[in-house]
Amino acid sequence: MTATDKHTESKIFEAATEIFEEKGLAAARMQDIADRASINKALLHYYFRTKEKLFMAVFDKLAEKMFRKFASIFEEDMPFEEKIRYFFYEHMSFLEKNPKLPMFILTEVNRSPELLDKFLSMVNISNIKSKISADISGSLPEEAIPHLMVSIISLSVFPIVAKPILQGILSQAGIEYRQFIKERKQVAPDFIINAIRQYNVQTNNKPQK
Amino acid sequence: MTATDKHTESKIFEAATEIFEEKGLAAARMQDIADRASINKALLHYYFRTKEKLFMAVFDKLAEKMFRKFASIFEEDMPFEEKIRYFFYEHMSFLEKNPKLPMFILTEVNRSPELLDKFLSMVNISNIKSKISADISGSLPEEAIPHLMVSIISLSVFPIVAKPILQGILSQAGIEYRQFIKERKQVAPDFIINAIRQYNVQTNNKPQK
DNA sequence: TATATATTTAACCAATTGGTTAAACTATTT
DNA sequence: AAATAGTTTAACCAATTGGTTAAATATATA
Numbered sequence: 001m002t003a004t005d006k007h008t009e010s011k012i013f014e015a016a017t018e019i020f021e022e023k024g025l026a027a028a029r030m031q032d033i034a035d036r037a038s039i040n041k042a043l044l045h046y047y048f049r050t051k052e053k054l055f056m057a058v059f060d061k062l063a064e065k066m067f068r069k070f071a072s073i074f075e076e077d078m079p080f081e082e083k084i085r086y087f088f089y090e091h092m093s094f095l096e097k098n099p100k101l102p103m104f105i106l107t108e109v110n111r112s113p114e115l116l117d118k119f120l121s122m123v124n125i126s127n128i129k130s131k132i133s134a135d136i137s138g139s140l141p142e143e144a145i146p147h148l149m150v151s152i153i154s155l156s157v158f159p160i161v162a163k164p165i166l167q168g169i170l171s172q173a174g175i176e177y178r179q180f181i182k183e184r185k186q187v188a189p190d191f192i193i194n195a196i197r198q199y200n201v202q203t204n205n206k207p208q209k
Numbered sequence: 210m211t212a213t214d215k216h217t218e219s220k221i222f223e224a225a226t227e228i229f230e231e232k233g234l235a236a237a238r239m240q241d242i243a244d245r246a247s248i249n250k251a252l253l254h255y256y257f258r259t260k261e262k263l264f265m266a267v268f269d270k271l272a273e274k275m276f277r278k279f280a281s282i283f284e285e286d287m288p289f290e291e292k293i294r295y296f297f298y299e300h301m302s303f304l305e306k307n308p309k310l311p312m313f314i315l316t317e318v319n320r321s322p323e324l325l326d327k328f329l330s331m332v333n334i335s336n337i338k339s340k341i342s343a344d345i346s347g348s349l350p351e352e353a354i355p356h357l358m359v360s361i362i363s364l365s366v367f368p369i370v371a372k373p374i375l376q377g378i379l380s381q382a383g384i385e386y387r388q389f390i391k392e393r394k395q396v397a398p399d400f401i402i403n404a405i406r407q408y409n410v411q412t413n414n415k416p417q418k
Numbered sequence: 419t420a421t422a423t424a425t426t427t428a429a430c431c432a433a434t435t436g437g438t439t440a441a442a443c444t445a446t447t448t
Numbered sequence: 449a450a451a452t453a454g455t456t457t458a459a460c461c462a463a464t465t466g467g468t469t470a471a472a473t474a475t476a477t478a
Contacts, residue, residue: 008455027235027320030436040457045437103319106370110312111236113373120377129382146384147396150375154367159359161315161370164322166359168329173338175355187356195404217425239466249427254467 009047011037013057016048020058021100024107028055059108059115066101067122069094070153074128080135081193088156088189095160096181102157125149140196148196155188218256220246222266225257229267230309233316237264268317268324275310276331278303279362283337289344290402297365297398304369305390311366334358349405357405364397 015037019028030051034041048054073087095102109116129145140148159166159181167177224246228237239260243250257263282296304311318325338354349357368375368390376386 023320024233024235024316026233029434031434041436042438042458043456046455049437051436103315106312106374107233107316109373110370111232113377116373116377120381123378125378125382143392144396146379146382146389147393147400150368150389150393151364151397151400153371154363155360158363158367158370161319161367162362164318164325165315168322168325169332169334170355172329172332173334173355180355180359183352184356184359187353188360191356191360191404194407195400198403198406238464240464250466251428251468252426255425258467260466 008039008043011039012044012047012054016044016054017058017062020055021062021104024104025051025055025111060118062101063105063115063119064122065098066105067119071122071124074123074149075131080132083135084152084192085189087152088185091156092181092185092188095156099160099163103161106161148192151195152192155184155191159184217248217252220248221253221256221263225253225263226267226271229264230271230313233313234260234264234320269327271310272314272324272328273331274307275314276328280331280333283332283358284340289341292344293361293401294398296361297394300365301369301390301394301397304365308369308372311370315370357401360404361401364393364400368393 012033016028016033019033019036022028023032028051030044031041033054034044044051044054048057069091073090074083076083076086078086125146128149129142132145132148133142163177166180170177170180221242225237225242228242228245231237232241237260239253240250242263243253253260253263257266278300282299283292285292285295287295334355337358338351341354341357342351372386375389379386379389
Protein backbone atom coordinates (compact mmCIF):
# COMPACT_ATOMS: atom_id res chain seq x y z
CA MET A 1 0.00 0.00 0.00
CA THR A 2 1.38 3.36 -1.06
CA ALA A 3 0.96 6.83 0.35
CA THR A 4 -1.42 7.46 -2.52
CA ASP A 5 -3.78 4.71 -1.64
CA LYS A 6 -3.74 5.56 2.03
CA HIS A 7 -4.89 8.92 0.84
CA THR A 8 -7.57 7.49 -1.47
CA GLU A 9 -8.85 5.08 1.13
CA SER A 10 -9.23 7.76 3.76
CA LYS A 11 -10.84 10.14 1.30
CA ILE A 12 -13.40 7.45 0.57
CA PHE A 13 -13.92 6.74 4.25
CA GLU A 14 -14.47 10.40 5.09
CA ALA A 15 -16.86 10.92 2.20
CA ALA A 16 -18.75 7.76 3.11
CA THR A 17 -19.01 8.90 6.73
CA GLU A 18 -20.63 12.15 5.69
CA ILE A 19 -22.99 10.60 3.18
CA PHE A 20 -24.07 7.73 5.45
CA GLU A 21 -24.61 10.13 8.37
CA GLU A 22 -26.71 12.41 6.20
CA LYS A 23 -28.73 9.81 4.35
CA GLY A 24 -28.42 6.45 6.12
CA LEU A 25 -27.59 3.21 4.38
CA ALA A 26 -30.79 2.91 2.37
CA ALA A 27 -30.68 6.30 0.75
CA ALA A 28 -26.93 6.63 0.35
CA ARG A 29 -25.69 6.03 -3.20
CA MET A 30 -22.24 4.79 -4.08
CA GLN A 31 -22.04 7.37 -6.85
CA ASP A 32 -22.79 10.12 -4.29
CA ILE A 33 -19.96 8.88 -2.10
CA ALA A 34 -17.63 8.76 -5.09
CA ASP A 35 -18.65 12.28 -6.08
CA ARG A 36 -18.11 13.54 -2.52
CA ALA A 37 -14.64 11.96 -2.49
CA SER A 38 -13.90 13.16 -6.04
CA ILE A 39 -12.95 9.66 -7.20
CA ASN A 40 -14.14 7.13 -9.72
CA LYS A 41 -16.92 4.92 -8.32
CA ALA A 42 -15.05 1.68 -9.10
CA LEU A 43 -12.52 2.64 -6.41
CA LEU A 44 -15.15 2.18 -3.75
CA HIS A 45 -15.18 -1.49 -4.69
CA TYR A 46 -11.43 -1.72 -5.11
CA TYR A 47 -10.86 -0.46 -1.53
CA PHE A 48 -13.99 -1.61 0.30
CA ARG A 49 -15.44 -4.28 -1.99
CA THR A 50 -19.17 -3.73 -1.31
CA LYS A 51 -21.49 -1.00 -0.10
CA GLU A 52 -22.33 -3.13 2.93
CA LYS A 53 -18.67 -3.46 3.94
CA LEU A 54 -18.08 0.25 3.51
CA PHE A 55 -21.14 0.98 5.59
CA MET A 56 -20.05 -1.41 8.33
CA ALA A 57 -16.63 0.22 8.52
CA VAL A 58 -18.30 3.61 8.94
CA PHE A 59 -20.96 2.39 11.36
CA ASP A 60 -18.41 0.68 13.58
CA LYS A 61 -16.30 3.81 13.78
CA LEU A 62 -19.23 6.09 14.57
CA ALA A 63 -20.93 3.78 17.04
CA GLU A 64 -17.66 3.24 18.88
CA LYS A 65 -17.26 7.00 19.06
CA MET A 66 -20.71 7.53 20.46
CA PHE A 67 -20.78 4.69 22.95
CA ARG A 68 -17.27 5.39 24.17
CA LYS A 69 -18.14 8.99 24.81
CA PHE A 70 -21.22 8.03 26.73
CA ALA A 71 -19.50 5.36 28.78
CA SER A 72 -16.44 7.39 29.64
CA ILE A 73 -18.38 10.33 30.93
CA PHE A 74 -20.54 8.22 33.14
CA GLU A 75 -17.67 6.32 34.69
CA GLU A 76 -15.77 9.43 35.78
CA ASP A 77 -14.88 9.59 39.43
CA MET A 78 -16.40 12.71 40.78
CA PRO A 79 -19.18 13.77 43.14
CA PHE A 80 -22.53 12.89 41.76
CA GLU A 81 -23.93 16.32 41.25
CA GLU A 82 -20.76 17.38 39.57
CA LYS A 83 -20.89 14.28 37.42
CA ILE A 84 -24.37 15.14 36.24
CA ARG A 85 -23.30 18.61 35.30
CA TYR A 86 -20.14 17.31 33.64
CA PHE A 87 -22.17 14.73 31.76
CA PHE A 88 -24.51 17.26 30.27
CA TYR A 89 -21.80 19.70 29.46
CA GLU A 90 -19.54 17.13 27.85
CA HIS A 91 -22.23 15.07 26.19
CA MET A 92 -24.14 17.99 24.75
CA SER A 93 -20.94 19.60 23.53
CA PHE A 94 -20.09 16.31 21.86
CA LEU A 95 -23.55 16.19 20.27
CA GLU A 96 -23.19 19.78 19.13
CA LYS A 97 -20.05 18.77 17.27
CA ASN A 98 -21.67 15.62 15.91
CA PRO A 99 -25.28 16.68 15.37
CA LYS A 100 -26.08 13.94 12.87
CA LEU A 101 -24.60 11.10 14.83
CA PRO A 102 -27.47 10.16 17.16
CA MET A 103 -30.03 10.13 14.41
CA PHE A 104 -27.73 8.02 12.25
CA ILE A 105 -27.24 5.46 15.02
CA LEU A 106 -30.92 5.36 15.92
CA THR A 107 -31.95 4.94 12.30
CA GLU A 108 -29.58 2.07 11.67
CA VAL A 109 -30.12 0.21 14.95
CA ASN A 110 -33.87 0.42 14.57
CA ARG A 111 -33.50 -1.13 11.11
CA SER A 112 -30.99 -3.69 12.25
CA PRO A 113 -30.63 -4.12 16.03
CA GLU A 114 -27.85 -6.69 15.81
CA LEU A 115 -25.51 -3.90 14.72
CA LEU A 116 -25.36 -3.04 18.40
CA ASP A 117 -24.02 -6.33 19.61
CA LYS A 118 -20.41 -5.34 19.80
CA PHE A 119 -21.03 -2.02 21.49
CA LEU A 120 -23.43 -2.81 24.31
CA SER A 121 -20.72 -4.14 26.58
CA MET A 122 -19.12 -0.72 26.46
CA VAL A 123 -21.94 0.48 28.66
CA ASN A 124 -21.82 -1.60 31.80
CA ILE A 125 -24.99 -0.65 33.56
CA SER A 126 -24.31 -2.72 36.67
CA ASN A 127 -20.96 -1.02 37.01
CA ILE A 128 -22.53 2.39 36.60
CA LYS A 129 -25.19 1.43 39.11
CA SER A 130 -22.63 0.59 41.77
CA LYS A 131 -20.71 3.73 41.05
CA ILE A 132 -23.82 5.82 41.43
CA SER A 133 -24.78 4.00 44.62
CA ALA A 134 -21.32 4.61 46.01
CA ASP A 135 -21.43 8.25 45.00
CA ILE A 136 -24.66 9.10 46.66
CA SER A 137 -26.38 8.34 49.90
CA GLY A 138 -30.00 8.67 50.70
CA SER A 139 -33.01 6.72 49.74
CA LEU A 140 -32.72 6.54 45.96
CA PRO A 141 -33.94 3.05 45.26
CA GLU A 142 -31.59 0.89 43.21
CA GLU A 143 -34.30 0.17 40.70
CA ALA A 144 -34.64 3.91 40.07
CA ILE A 145 -31.08 4.15 38.75
CA PRO A 146 -31.73 2.82 35.24
CA HIS A 147 -34.64 5.24 34.98
CA LEU A 148 -32.39 8.03 36.10
CA MET A 149 -29.82 7.15 33.49
CA VAL A 150 -32.37 6.85 30.73
CA SER A 151 -33.78 10.23 31.76
CA ILE A 152 -30.34 11.78 31.58
CA ILE A 153 -29.77 10.41 28.10
CA SER A 154 -33.27 11.34 27.00
CA LEU A 155 -32.86 14.95 28.12
CA SER A 156 -29.59 15.35 26.27
CA VAL A 157 -30.14 13.40 23.05
CA PHE A 158 -33.77 13.91 22.15
CA PRO A 159 -33.62 17.67 21.56
CA ILE A 160 -30.80 17.03 19.08
CA VAL A 161 -32.64 14.27 17.27
CA ALA A 162 -35.85 16.31 17.18
CA LYS A 163 -34.16 19.46 15.93
CA PRO A 164 -36.47 20.13 12.95
CA ILE A 165 -39.54 19.75 15.11
CA LEU A 166 -38.25 21.83 17.98
CA GLN A 167 -36.91 24.48 15.65
CA GLY A 168 -40.34 24.81 14.09
CA ILE A 169 -42.27 24.89 17.35
CA LEU A 170 -39.88 27.08 19.28
CA SER A 171 -39.61 29.66 16.52
CA GLN A 172 -43.34 30.26 16.87
CA ALA A 173 -42.62 31.62 20.33
CA GLY A 174 -39.59 33.58 19.12
CA ILE A 175 -37.12 31.15 20.63
CA GLU A 176 -33.95 30.37 18.73
CA TYR A 177 -33.01 26.68 18.67
CA ARG A 178 -29.26 27.20 19.11
CA GLN A 179 -29.82 29.43 22.09
CA PHE A 180 -32.29 26.96 23.51
CA ILE A 181 -29.72 24.14 23.33
CA LYS A 182 -27.12 26.39 24.90
CA GLU A 183 -29.38 27.10 27.87
CA ARG A 184 -30.18 23.47 28.14
CA LYS A 185 -26.67 22.59 29.17
CA GLN A 186 -27.52 24.33 32.41
CA VAL A 187 -31.22 23.72 32.69
CA ALA A 188 -31.15 19.96 32.14
CA PRO A 189 -28.68 19.09 34.92
CA ASP A 190 -30.56 21.40 37.28
CA PHE A 191 -33.67 19.51 36.41
CA ILE A 192 -32.12 16.12 37.14
CA ILE A 193 -30.55 17.24 40.38
CA ASN A 194 -33.74 18.79 41.65
CA ALA A 195 -35.74 15.75 40.67
CA ILE A 196 -33.68 13.43 42.83
CA ARG A 197 -33.61 15.74 45.81
CA GLN A 198 -36.78 14.11 47.03
CA TYR A 199 -34.77 11.05 48.02
CA ASN A 200 -32.81 13.07 50.53
CA VAL A 201 -29.92 12.47 48.30
CA GLN A 202 -26.72 13.80 49.68
CA THR A 203 -23.87 13.70 47.27
CA ASN A 204 -20.67 12.49 48.84
CA ASN A 205 -18.17 15.22 49.26
CA LYS A 206 -15.24 12.97 48.54
CA PRO A 207 -12.05 14.76 47.75
CA GLN A 208 -11.34 14.72 44.05
CA LYS A 209 -8.49 12.57 42.91
CA MET B 210 -65.72 4.87 -7.47
CA THR B 211 -67.12 1.50 -6.52
CA ALA B 212 -67.18 -0.39 -3.25
CA THR B 213 -64.43 -2.58 -4.70
CA ASP B 214 -62.08 0.25 -5.37
CA LYS B 215 -62.71 1.81 -1.99
CA HIS B 216 -61.54 -1.51 -0.68
CA THR B 217 -58.49 -1.66 -2.94
CA GLU B 218 -57.51 1.90 -2.17
CA SER B 219 -57.70 1.38 1.57
CA LYS B 220 -55.85 -1.93 1.34
CA ILE B 221 -53.07 -0.08 -0.45
CA PHE B 222 -53.09 2.75 2.08
CA GLU B 223 -52.87 0.38 5.02
CA ALA B 224 -50.09 -1.66 3.47
CA ALA B 225 -48.21 1.52 2.57
CA THR B 226 -48.60 2.81 6.12
CA GLU B 227 -47.01 -0.33 7.53
CA ILE B 228 -44.19 -0.47 5.02
CA PHE B 229 -43.34 3.23 5.21
CA GLU B 230 -43.41 3.12 9.03
CA GLU B 231 -41.11 0.11 9.05
CA LYS B 232 -38.68 1.18 6.37
CA GLY B 233 -39.10 4.89 5.69
CA LEU B 234 -39.46 6.39 2.23
CA ALA B 235 -35.95 5.59 0.99
CA ALA B 236 -35.99 1.90 1.75
CA ALA B 237 -39.65 1.19 1.03
CA ARG B 238 -40.28 -0.54 -2.29
CA MET B 239 -43.47 -0.27 -4.27
CA GLN B 240 -43.36 -4.00 -4.93
CA ASP B 241 -43.18 -4.61 -1.14
CA ILE B 242 -46.26 -2.47 -0.62
CA ALA B 243 -48.07 -4.30 -3.42
CA ASP B 244 -47.10 -7.64 -1.88
CA ARG B 245 -48.26 -6.51 1.57
CA ALA B 246 -51.60 -5.43 0.08
CA SER B 247 -51.82 -8.56 -2.09
CA ILE B 248 -52.38 -6.53 -5.25
CA ASN B 249 -50.69 -5.98 -8.56
CA LYS B 250 -48.08 -3.22 -8.38
CA ALA B 251 -49.62 -1.22 -11.23
CA LEU B 252 -52.59 -0.52 -8.97
CA LEU B 253 -50.40 1.62 -6.74
CA HIS B 254 -50.03 3.97 -9.68
CA TYR B 255 -53.64 3.69 -10.75
CA TYR B 256 -54.83 4.81 -7.28
CA PHE B 257 -51.99 7.02 -6.04
CA ARG B 258 -50.03 7.84 -9.20
CA THR B 259 -46.49 8.02 -7.75
CA LYS B 260 -44.53 6.71 -4.80
CA GLU B 261 -44.08 10.27 -3.58
CA LYS B 262 -47.83 10.93 -3.55
CA LEU B 263 -48.52 7.69 -1.75
CA PHE B 264 -45.88 8.55 0.80
CA MET B 265 -47.27 12.04 1.33
CA ALA B 266 -50.75 10.65 1.92
CA VAL B 267 -49.36 8.31 4.55
CA PHE B 268 -47.06 10.88 6.12
CA ASP B 269 -49.83 13.44 6.43
CA LYS B 270 -52.10 10.96 8.11
CA LEU B 271 -49.48 9.76 10.58
CA ALA B 272 -48.08 13.19 11.38
CA GLU B 273 -51.56 14.55 11.97
CA LYS B 274 -52.20 11.66 14.30
CA MET B 275 -49.06 12.25 16.28
CA PHE B 276 -49.25 16.02 16.53
CA ARG B 277 -52.93 16.00 17.31
CA LYS B 278 -52.38 13.55 20.13
CA PHE B 279 -49.61 15.64 21.56
CA ALA B 280 -51.48 18.92 21.28
CA SER B 281 -54.76 17.65 22.66
CA ILE B 282 -53.23 16.16 25.77
CA PHE B 283 -51.34 19.29 26.59
CA GLU B 284 -54.31 21.58 26.18
CA GLU B 285 -56.54 19.65 28.56
CA ASP B 286 -58.03 21.66 31.38
CA MET B 287 -56.94 20.06 34.57
CA PRO B 288 -54.65 20.78 37.50
CA PHE B 289 -51.07 20.85 36.42
CA GLU B 290 -49.80 17.88 38.34
CA GLU B 291 -52.69 15.86 37.14
CA LYS B 292 -52.05 17.05 33.61
CA ILE B 293 -48.46 15.85 33.78
CA ARG B 294 -49.55 12.43 34.95
CA TYR B 295 -52.30 12.33 32.35
CA PHE B 296 -49.87 13.37 29.66
CA PHE B 297 -47.46 10.59 30.42
CA TYR B 298 -50.13 8.00 30.80
CA GLU B 299 -51.93 8.97 27.62
CA HIS B 300 -48.91 9.76 25.54
CA MET B 301 -46.97 6.66 26.47
CA SER B 302 -50.01 4.48 25.97
CA PHE B 303 -50.37 6.05 22.54
CA LEU B 304 -46.71 5.38 21.80
CA GLU B 305 -47.07 1.80 23.00
CA LYS B 306 -49.80 1.32 20.43
CA ASN B 307 -47.81 3.12 17.74
CA PRO B 308 -44.23 2.14 18.54
CA LYS B 309 -42.87 2.86 15.08
CA LEU B 310 -44.50 6.23 14.65
CA PRO B 311 -42.01 8.54 16.39
CA MET B 312 -39.03 7.05 14.63
CA PHE B 313 -40.83 7.31 11.30
CA ILE B 314 -41.63 10.99 11.85
CA LEU B 315 -38.15 11.81 13.10
CA THR B 316 -36.50 10.03 10.17
CA GLU B 317 -38.57 11.80 7.57
CA VAL B 318 -38.49 15.28 9.10
CA ASN B 319 -34.73 15.10 9.55
CA ARG B 320 -34.46 14.24 5.85
CA SER B 321 -36.98 16.83 4.78
CA PRO B 322 -37.94 19.41 7.43
CA GLU B 323 -40.49 21.18 5.25
CA LEU B 324 -42.77 18.16 5.69
CA LEU B 325 -43.55 19.68 9.08
CA ASP B 326 -44.89 22.97 7.83
CA LYS B 327 -48.54 22.11 7.98
CA PHE B 328 -48.39 20.50 11.40
CA LEU B 329 -46.44 22.95 13.51
CA SER B 330 -49.40 25.23 14.05
CA MET B 331 -51.15 22.34 15.73
CA VAL B 332 -48.80 22.86 18.63
CA ASN B 333 -49.31 26.40 19.82
CA ILE B 334 -46.53 26.87 22.28
CA SER B 335 -47.60 30.34 23.36
CA ASN B 336 -51.05 29.02 24.10
CA ILE B 337 -49.61 26.14 26.07
CA LYS B 338 -47.37 28.55 27.89
CA SER B 339 -50.27 30.69 29.06
CA LYS B 340 -52.23 27.64 30.05
CA ILE B 341 -49.35 26.39 32.13
CA SER B 342 -48.82 29.81 33.68
CA ALA B 343 -52.50 29.97 34.55
CA ASP B 344 -52.45 26.47 35.98
CA ILE B 345 -49.57 26.95 38.33
CA SER B 346 -48.38 29.61 40.66
CA GLY B 347 -44.97 30.04 42.11
CA SER B 348 -41.74 31.15 40.68
CA LEU B 349 -41.38 29.01 37.59
CA PRO B 350 -39.86 31.42 35.11
CA GLU B 351 -41.69 31.80 31.86
CA GLU B 352 -38.57 31.00 29.90
CA ALA B 353 -38.37 27.68 31.72
CA ILE B 354 -41.66 26.49 30.25
CA PRO B 355 -40.36 25.49 26.81
CA HIS B 356 -37.59 23.58 28.55
CA LEU B 357 -40.14 21.88 30.74
CA MET B 358 -42.19 20.89 27.74
CA VAL B 359 -39.20 19.60 25.82
CA SER B 360 -38.20 17.61 28.88
CA ILE B 361 -41.63 16.06 29.12
CA ILE B 362 -41.54 15.05 25.46
CA SER B 363 -37.96 13.83 25.74
CA LEU B 364 -38.73 11.60 28.70
CA SER B 365 -41.69 10.00 26.97
CA VAL B 366 -40.51 9.65 23.36
CA PHE B 367 -36.82 8.90 23.56
CA PRO B 368 -37.07 5.53 25.34
CA ILE B 369 -39.42 4.39 22.56
CA VAL B 370 -37.15 5.61 19.78
CA ALA B 371 -34.09 4.12 21.46
CA LYS B 372 -35.72 0.75 22.10
CA PRO B 373 -33.00 -1.45 20.55
CA ILE B 374 -30.28 0.33 22.52
CA LEU B 375 -32.15 0.30 25.79
CA GLN B 376 -33.23 -3.26 25.34
CA GLY B 377 -29.63 -4.27 24.88
CA ILE B 378 -28.25 -2.28 27.79
CA LEU B 379 -31.04 -3.01 30.25
CA SER B 380 -31.02 -6.73 29.57
CA GLN B 381 -27.43 -6.81 30.82
CA ALA B 382 -28.78 -5.84 34.22
CA GLY B 383 -31.67 -8.29 33.97
CA ILE B 384 -34.22 -5.58 33.30
CA GLU B 385 -36.98 -6.28 30.81
CA TYR B 386 -37.70 -3.42 28.40
CA ARG B 387 -41.48 -3.79 28.43
CA GLN B 388 -41.56 -3.74 32.21
CA PHE B 389 -39.21 -0.78 32.23
CA ILE B 390 -41.56 1.21 29.98
CA LYS B 391 -44.50 0.22 32.13
CA GLU B 392 -42.80 1.56 35.25
CA ARG B 393 -41.85 4.65 33.40
CA LYS B 394 -45.44 5.78 33.11
CA GLN B 395 -45.24 6.41 36.83
CA VAL B 396 -41.58 7.26 37.28
CA ALA B 397 -41.36 9.94 34.59
CA PRO B 398 -44.23 12.16 35.84
CA ASP B 399 -42.89 11.83 39.39
CA PHE B 400 -39.57 13.00 38.08
CA ILE B 401 -41.04 16.04 36.37
CA ILE B 402 -43.19 17.00 39.32
CA ASN B 403 -40.33 16.71 41.74
CA ALA B 404 -38.04 18.65 39.48
CA ILE B 405 -40.28 21.68 39.44
CA ARG B 406 -40.96 21.60 43.14
CA GLN B 407 -37.97 23.84 43.62
CA TYR B 408 -39.97 26.74 42.24
CA ASN B 409 -42.42 26.51 45.08
CA VAL B 410 -44.89 25.50 42.49
CA GLN B 411 -48.34 25.09 43.81
CA THR B 412 -50.76 23.59 41.40
CA ASN B 413 -54.12 25.29 41.35
CA ASN B 414 -56.83 23.19 42.82
CA LYS B 415 -59.44 24.36 40.42
CA PRO B 416 -62.55 22.25 40.30
CA GLN B 417 -62.60 20.08 37.24
CA LYS B 418 -65.10 20.97 34.60
C1' DT C 419 -78.98 -7.54 -22.86
C1' DA C 420 -75.80 -4.43 -24.87
C1' DT C 421 -72.91 -0.76 -24.06
C1' DA C 422 -70.09 2.19 -21.37
C1' DT C 423 -67.13 2.77 -17.62
C1' DA C 424 -64.00 1.36 -14.11
C1' DT C 425 -60.64 -1.82 -12.37
C1' DT C 426 -57.11 -5.17 -12.79
C1' DT C 427 -53.46 -7.70 -14.96
C1' DA C 428 -49.15 -8.94 -17.07
C1' DA C 429 -45.92 -7.41 -19.86
C1' DC C 430 -43.00 -3.92 -20.79
C1' DC C 431 -39.97 0.38 -20.30
C1' DA C 432 -36.14 3.67 -19.12
C1' DA C 433 -33.36 4.90 -15.53
C1' DT C 434 -30.75 3.84 -11.68
C1' DT C 435 -28.01 1.02 -8.82
C1' DG C 436 -24.24 -1.85 -6.93
C1' DG C 437 -20.90 -4.15 -8.90
C1' DT C 438 -17.32 -6.09 -12.70
C1' DT C 439 -13.83 -5.92 -16.20
C1' DA C 440 -9.87 -5.01 -18.72
C1' DA C 441 -7.03 -1.53 -20.33
C1' DA C 442 -4.39 2.42 -19.11
C1' DC C 443 -1.62 4.60 -15.93
C1' DT C 444 1.58 5.02 -11.91
C1' DA C 445 4.75 3.32 -8.54
C1' DT C 446 8.02 0.00 -7.03
C1' DT C 447 11.31 -3.62 -7.56
C1' DT C 448 14.81 -6.13 -9.99
C1' DA D 449 15.68 0.27 -18.17
C1' DA D 450 12.61 -3.47 -17.95
C1' DA D 451 9.65 -6.12 -15.30
C1' DT D 452 6.41 -6.35 -11.81
C1' DA D 453 2.96 -4.71 -8.74
C1' DG D 454 -0.47 -1.49 -7.50
C1' DT D 455 -3.95 2.07 -8.65
C1' DT D 456 -7.24 4.27 -11.53
C1' DT D 457 -10.35 4.74 -15.33
C1' DA D 458 -14.20 4.27 -18.42
C1' DA D 459 -17.04 1.20 -20.19
C1' DC D 460 -19.97 -2.28 -19.28
C1' DC D 461 -23.28 -5.58 -16.79
C1' DA D 462 -27.40 -7.69 -14.49
C1' DA D 463 -30.74 -6.66 -11.37
C1' DT D 464 -33.86 -3.63 -9.43
C1' DT D 465 -36.85 0.20 -9.34
C1' DG D 466 -40.74 3.40 -10.20
C1' DG D 467 -43.61 3.85 -13.63
C1' DT D 468 -46.44 2.92 -18.33
C1' DT D 469 -49.32 0.48 -21.54
C1' DA D 470 -52.87 -2.04 -23.59
C1' DA D 471 -55.59 -5.95 -23.17
C1' DA D 472 -58.56 -8.49 -20.16
C1' DT D 473 -61.92 -8.46 -16.71
C1' DA D 474 -65.45 -6.63 -13.69
C1' DT D 475 -68.99 -3.39 -12.69
C1' DA D 476 -72.39 0.07 -13.74
C1' DT D 477 -75.71 2.13 -16.75
C1' DA D 478 -79.04 2.61 -20.44
